[in-house]
Amino acid sequence: MPSRRHVVRNACLLLQSAAQHLMDDPALLVVQVSRRLPFRTRVVAGEVLHTVAGKLPRAAGAAALGAFMAGDEPSAHREVAKASHSGSRMGGEVAVLLGRYELLAKTSPPHTRARAAWARGNLSHALRILHSADRGDTWYAQRLQSELRLLRPDYRLPVPRGAWSAAIPAEGEKLRVLHLLTNSLPHTQSGYSLRTHRILTALRDQGIESVALTRTGYPVMVGVPTAADEDTIDGIRYVRTLPAWLPLTQEGRLEEQVARALELVEEFRPHVLHATTNYYNALVAQAVSTATGIPWVFEVRGMMEKTWIALHTSPQSRQEALTSEKVRLVAAREGALAASASAVVTLSDLMRTELMGREVLGRAVTVVPNGVEEALLARRRTPAEARSALGIVEEGAFLVGAVSALVEYEGLDVLLRAVAQLLGDPSVPSELRERLRVMIAGDGEAAPSLRALAEELGIADRVIMPGRVSRHIAPDWVQALDVVAVPRLDVDVARTVTPQKPIEAMALRRPVIISDLPALRETATRADGVLCALTHEAGSVEELARAIQALAADPSRASALVEQGLGAAAERTWPALVRRYRAMYADVITQGESARG
Template sequence: MLPGVATLGVVKCETEREESVAASALSAAARTARNARLLGASVVQHLIDDPALFVMQVSRRLPLRMRVSVGRSLFHLGSRLHGGAGVAALGAVMAGENGRAESQLTGHPAPGSRLRSEVAVLLGRPDLVPSSAPAATRARAAWSLGDLEGAVQLLDAAGSGTTTQARRLRSELAMLTPGFRLAKRRQSGAAPVPGPEERVRVLHLLTNSLPHTQSGYSLRTHNILIGLRDRGIDSVALTRTGYPVMVGKPLCADVDVVDGIEYRRTLPTRLGMTPTERLEQEVDEALRIVREFRPHVLHATTDYRNALVAQAVSAATGIPWIFEVRGLMEQTWIASHPSEELRRRAARSEKVQRIVATEGDLVRTASSVVTLSRTMADVLVRRGVPADRIVLVPNGIDTALLRETMTPRQARAHVAADLPADTLAVGAVSALVDYEGFDTLLHAAAQIIHDDSLPRQVRDRLHVVLVGDGSAAPALAESARELGLADRILMPGRVPRSEARLWVQALDLVVVPRRDLDVSRTVTPQKPVEAMALGRPVVVSDLPALRETVTDAAGRVHGTLVPPDDPRALAEAVAEHLVGGAPPEGERAAARRAAQERTWPVLMARYELAYCGAVQKSFEENHDGE
């Protein structure tokens, strides 16, 4: 700090200090009022457009047991009401009893009931929405099937083409058109080029972040930002418009600092009505940061909406941008459908074609492309990205994991007091979504417990531990009950970031039983490498992306591979591990060495290479012929 500034701080009079406190309080009050307006507008819009989805999103904030209890109460209430099939079906979905929900939708009258039709869409059964349903709901059903133009046409035909819903759908349709660009901003001068002794500065454009969202996406981001800082690269991160207010955090600040990393928010006084308007609000916020921070590189992270923002900021400033593809959006969307028939239909849909074309256009436009796995890189090459412009940065781990020596029993004493001391715990710390395949693990556990050929000390001690939350959590709890595992499963829900490592250490065996879907074949999870670093054996589905995570640079596999979606094969692999006891120290040491190849400090050099390449390419293009 400059001496003069320090002196002023010392001699500031009491009146000035009081005025400063008053101004800060006013600022906080204004911020809270603004956030309340944003959240209120969002709630009203959701209640108008998709009330069933809104109820589900609110319910996911509840602890799992409470969510299931409330859902069952709604089911019983709706079952007693005349025309209450929609209420009953919604309650059944909340409780994870999707079969009951479908029975309500198909076995009761009132085919034109809006709530009943909205629940059908929520359940992933838009085919159950009748032609007598409101146009808004029929449009949502068409959109959920990937018929984007058809959804807009339904609203137009019903005389609803000027509604907020129609405007939003048209906006999304426009953005999912190759060659779409956000509104041009005035060029703001030449992009800065880092000098020989200057630290590189990067502006990151994100969907969400810590401390408000704890997920694989946000944790990877945070580890990267810490790793870049430690390597001498300065970063500021900006999240999407409305976040985190729109996910139920009205008391949030405009800036969060986590472990010294600065996360800024795009929180305008009024939220744009369409997705395009919201992206343009984020562009304006990003340009304000550019003027202050003067980044050398823009770093957009999945999905295409962040890339559109980076592209617009780059066009206005000349700053090069890179696109980090952490997943293929269309694959995740296809996997969200509940049946193979609907997944096949989704894969052929207009939505998938538009996403593939749009993201393909954007990755070809970026100065450089980063992705997580070789399988995903191969997809990008097939979409026209030159292989030499792709930088592979797999999921990394914190170096501190390599130094942990706690046994499962010791770790369980810290986090799982309600598990017996001699438990054999298998499971994972993970998002609980359908494609993770944990239902396969539950069926495998049931087979082990009832297999008389296995030692009783294994069958009696086996417990399944699933740490985390997600859309599949209620159904997993219900499946465990049906399989007779109610007293053999522990689902503590989301845990603080500081506890997640302890929960992995509390497991005797980490299992990643992902289903055989395109999203599982290309996206590499972080769970296996973390388990290897902590000395825990792993069993994973034999899919390309998962195989890649447990294979070291020399081609050695440090885990057990099992066919996906095969409870019997998984049961045999899990039983073999549990009967054999903890793996020998030599195996654990080899797995730790393989994990050491993927520590964040090791991987950060690849980002530096991508940034320097993007800056050099931009400089050459802007000074061609000079």
């Protein structure tokens, strides 16, 4: 447990962060705080706010915020349309959250109009709005200016002076690596943090020592006021960057992280620096490498700009995002930093090709796909046994679903519609219609709309949504399924970034259905070229419904997929995959020795 002094420091950091968010974006602050609550609690809170504010004069903005929190987007859109006539700031902020930029009135505060421009990727225009309204010296403007400077092609963080120097491993000495991360266990459970932890534990088991450093303010800034200066999980040290005062700008925060990293360099004497997505961590690694001479590698786990584009839900806003200033600058920045690293790691051949198109030399890119823990291959549990342990679903049900982050591009609405179609189709055998259930475990911004859709489709009584589940029992939820679905939508991020879910489901002996997208095909294909999953056209309710019915009707086909999938998973255990890291680290250390002459 942290000391009283650390608790006070954390409370100050949390208050500073909240104050900055309150000034920058009060609506988003309320939404983020509500997402820390249990799902039902935040829905009820949103419904109450919507109802109460809806009865008050000039409170349409607050009513819109309540509807948004509750997942009632139609009502949120209606309330925002009302609020737009008054030019209220809260109405404008919710309009930005909804992507309804056209509803912003000319009388909306300059701050809100600048936020809307920034949200659309028009970064320079956002600053022009503030400067034209004599708001160019506000804290918000300073923060935006800082973010824009970080995206300049020639920008580098200041390099502190010191007596640090690169350490060369002596014969027989363990290799030491300092990892620079955005977030980590135990405070964030995501594909990012889970992949990181599995890599670090597998490296440890192969004699490579690791220490990981997370971004400035984390995890206090995400609502963990009791955070310690470091956490040790399964023997892996996760060190925090928690200063006494939270810098106002992103540049200041990265400089704090550089300073903390240099303290760890003195203590830990790493041989390699390993920065993992995004470019903030790469900038920190670049600065520390410049100060110390320690070689650095950049692990690109996703194309940051593609993920941002996928958050835009309408075709028009997505097309606007695609051609925005932000996309151009971020892609160029991450490409340039990857090119300047000693080596680059990525998740798939598709992403390697993408990086090569950004002038990153192909020979410098190591592909380490998402893998599985060997222990998963040994877990033999039938769906009935897993459900009994979890206390869900009556005996004899046929359960299809996913354990996933609930964001729009995962396509889980397509899954709900496919199940509803099967349930309502008289040509589907009555036995399947009686047995069919859907389970979606996880949380995220799409959770309220998925629950609302289940109600609208009339299948809420067939849908199980337990919310976020811990990493320790997530495999039980996967094994409770008869079929695992990964129905990602056809957006750039889903076409290029390979998820971990399919290969883990295969390791757990479950048949998998995937959208027919390049990244998912690569994930589900064995080294011998065998595709180990059923596919359906991305976004096609009809094809997904047919695939579910096909596996329900033919257990032998499902069993064949399970056997094929086990073969694919066995090829990608973490102990086998991390040997690629060991080889890469050895290469960059050798390169560093040669460069120093």
